[in-house]
Amino acid sequence: MAVKVSTLDERIKLTDSADSPLDTQEYFINMGPQHPATHGVLRLMLKLDGETVREVIPVLGYIHRGIEKIGEHSTYRQFVHLTDRCDYLSAMMNNWAVSLMVEKALKVELNDRIEYIRTIMAELERIQSHMLWWGVLGMDLGAFTPFLYGFRDRELITDIFEETIGCRLTMNYIQPGGVMDDIHPNFVDRVKKVIEYAKPKIDEYEELLSGNVIIQERLRNVGVLSADKATSLGVTGPVLRASGVPLDLRRVAPYGVYDKVNFEVAVGSVGDCWDRYWVRIEEIRQSMSMIEQLIDNIPAGKTMLMKPAKKTVLPEGSHYAQLETARGILGIYAVSDGVSDKPVRIHMRSPNYNNVWSADEMTRDSRIGDLVANVSSIDIVVPDIDR
Amino acid sequence: MLDFLFGQLVATHATFDVVTLSDRTTQALAEDPWLAAGYALLGLAGVGGFLSLLGMALIYVERKVAAHFQCRLGPMRVGWHGMLQSVADAIKLLLKEDIIPDRADRVLFLIAPVFSIIATTLGLILIPMSPSLQVVDLNIGVIFISAVSSFGVLGILLAGWSSNNKWSLLGAMRAGAQFISYEISVTLSLLVVTLFAGSLQLSEIVQSQQDGWWIWRGHIVGLVAFFVFLIASTAELNRPPFDLPEAESELTGGFHTEYSGLRFSFFFLAEFINMFIASALAATLFLGGWMPFHIGGLHTFNGLMDLIPPGLWFAGKTTFIIFLIMWVRWTFPRLRVDQLMRLEWKFLLPVGFINLFAAATLVITKLYFFPW
């Protein structure tokens, strides 16, 4: 069998736009890797016909660091801190995924304190991630003010992280066997204060953007992704839920203490940008209510059950754990030979990598402005795509 | 210049003696050509200096206002509360390398910003800022302004085309479509005022409002015309929510993607001065220009209002509208291309036409709010 391997140059072929009486031609244009709307170094090659986008070809790899290869050379505990650098806005959830995989493989049973702390931290992280996303969406659609409001409120949550962990973005806090440090004595008070502060701010977000008729016109019926197509495209997280598939691992396959809290899964009905927008806004509210249910009931107990200096060898075979980050399902797949404390192969099922390809499906035959809204509503973090 | 501040303290309306610099030049030309040249030079220098000073001040104000809308402080380092930040930026821009892209159309690339700034300057000279501060008082003022303001888009189109950059071209094409569309609405609402005032001359339009501003006197019509004018001229200014020709999150920078240094600052300056012109025009046509706030019949009140110099009245009204435009900019997201066109052709244009008919009816029946 001869398999044809193509290159980017072969991929970008132009065709004359046929159904136009004028002598027009489609053209390619690079959006990125340096572009204000592509959230880092994402490069999108657009095939345009005037203002109309005919095709979106994501060109990746601008910050490919080979984290999976490095993972083969590092212990599981060392690999945890690399996952911070992937989806840096869900850093702790990435840590958690690796820890969950290791704990499941070693059958470590965690105490409630660890689970509570992890869940609260993950939800805080989700809130700050969605707040940042909200601001960036506003900026992508031309309103700069929401960007700073989102950042302003997010900073208070990163303050909580800094107080307990010492870091604001790449924490490396959740470790196999527990959490790195016990929570700071001020943690509970500070979280309560921030939740109290942030609740009216979410209403303000609604006043500023959600209720705004321009935003609604920009988002509604833009980038529609049907449920079947979304499933087939393997998108997860808010993007999938906005298409009407209520797949939220926190509810359907609970980990942590998600089975002990009441919350509702926000879903959309059409799968357009408006649904994706609204689902995230509602998720902030749900996360806040989850934290409120948990914050007063953190039980006592040890916070680290596995000795950090001890060699961690997973049993032979393949191990997989998945959880719901702010952007979708993150799966960690590790194959161990049962002898070495380093994996034979470690693979991240990254939510962003699987989500980014839906931009083409969403954007075909709509305007450049819609493309910006679509990319923004997928909420991609490029380091997690490239890994 | 002094009477700009103090000269009209006891102005009795009806006998405003408007002597502009161009009038002085014309008078002096016959007797003393050197004096005429002096007046002309003074006018040029005044306009140039005013242009750059006003531009820098507006940029500073914009940054400060934006910052406080966003819970920030804005420029704080250069000078007291960053007052000299614009000066520093201007120096930086002047000293920057003037980059011309390799494959750009060199001549057009170089002159495009000049087109923009010339159009702006031509508009600026017509604005009556106080009874004695107006460079030229043309009898076709309104038509002249709407003519030169559409001249500015030529600079943008040339800039986008000559940059040889697809983003620039997209921005320029958007700008062209946007200008042509929104120019109609601007003109329609200007026509409403000329109908009311019965004159195209800006100074006469101001004088015609001494019994009440057109925004009040025309019942709803004046108000509608005012808002149509504001929306349409915001679109003509390329300011958010209609900043599609630049649209930094879509087109990276639109028509001025390839510009840097001095030439970029020309576009930048032109944009801010255009904002001033639009606001000043709105103030002149709808809010009575430098005319104090009068209510027909209340002589005491009117007398007290007259104490405030007309220059301040004009500045205050213009500032208010500038602030309104900034406020909108820092609140709203941007429209999409087709939505922008829809707003003009399906909403503003019909409204403008109906409004014009209503204004004509109003003028014929003389049904003003302040008929005395």
Place this chain on the structure above:
Amino acid sequence: MSYIDPKKSSRSAIEVGGVPVNIVVAPRGATGDKREGLLTIFYKSVKSLLTGMKVTIGYLVRPSTVVTQQYPENRETLKMFERFRGQLRLVKDENGYMNCNGCDFCEKACPNGSIILQDRRNSVSGKSELERYLWRLDSCTFCNACIQACPHDALEWSDGFEAAVYDRRLLVYTLNDYAGPPVNHIKRFKKKAGTPEDRVEELLATMEPRHQYGGPTPLSGKGMPGVPPLKTD
């Protein structure tokens, strides 16, 4: 075209794969028969725009909402949180003796080779001790693994966050002030029965001072264009 009221979401309970799930469905605005009239939409739209403007003007008129901090000016009041991961340093007791005995745990825990330890054998006590503790700030990811791995609590974070320098080589620090026995060794040596005082003195005399930039830095201290060569002791 219609206006969506973002508050009008609908709730219901469904089952996904046998698991009951409460869902909130996003609002969509009026459709079909319940279509709103043009004037209603116009009114709601203008109202929504004015609501947004109310939010922003609210911040403009309240200067107390400004969150900007003027950084170099607020150095006095700027306090880092106590767990802030600033720069790595060795814990020292009141006499200035360090806890670290160079056991290599941190070096092995470090995921990216930012810690390099050199040991030597003490001529007096015969024990292995720290010669040089090299820490590369330029490749450190502040993951805290070294501190977790340390069995002697010999490492800690300082709150110094102003680590910017113009030469990358200056980011390679020698963390120990001296090469020699750690505080544990000294104590145990003193406690050992019959250790004469001068033997303790002799042990303490084996200490050699080390300079912060004194190590065999990975870039070997060579000069480069515009940067003078690094001084080593």
Place this chain on the structure above:
Amino acid sequence: MTDEASPDNKQPESTPPPAPTPKPAPASPAPAPQAQEEQVEKEPELPKLVVDVCATIGELKPYASESDTPAVEVAPADLVKSLTTLRDNPDFAFSMLMDHTAIDRIDDGQFELVYRLYSISTLSMLLVSTKIPRDNPVIPTVCEVWDIAEWQEREVYDLFGVLYDNHPDLRRVFLEDDWKGFPLRKDYEDDFMLTLDVDKLR
């Protein structure tokens, strides 16, 4: 920065810390409470899903190695057919290809390709594994079955050099088109690879 000892961006290769007991001691042998339906514990008897799947589709065999997910094996030739059945059969309805990746079994001279299927209607997960020779890594594509397979297969091609027959757009995804070699193969080496040489620094 051309000094001989400037090991930036090294690949960490630090040796494991000396562990007193090589065998990790789990706190309790009981299964974790959050064990899900698809995360069946390793028991001698096969998970129900595997039995069902193997009974329905004759080409599938239970997975020979250890796995914490219900897992089956299939020959490369039967891959597309059996995966299509797995997606379309309403009993299984694996509507999502959650993940697809490869493992370099260099000792066996094989690439193991792993397809992780997820069913939204039953919330179950199935791992389908197939093995292809390392020296001729060709496998039919499953792009027709799930859309996302196109890009997940491109990633595997990029990093492992597995060639997908009938793939509509098989090209590099992270690396450049003219990159030599496939980095995640165990025998990959290039001139820029950095290894941590602690002794050199000392």
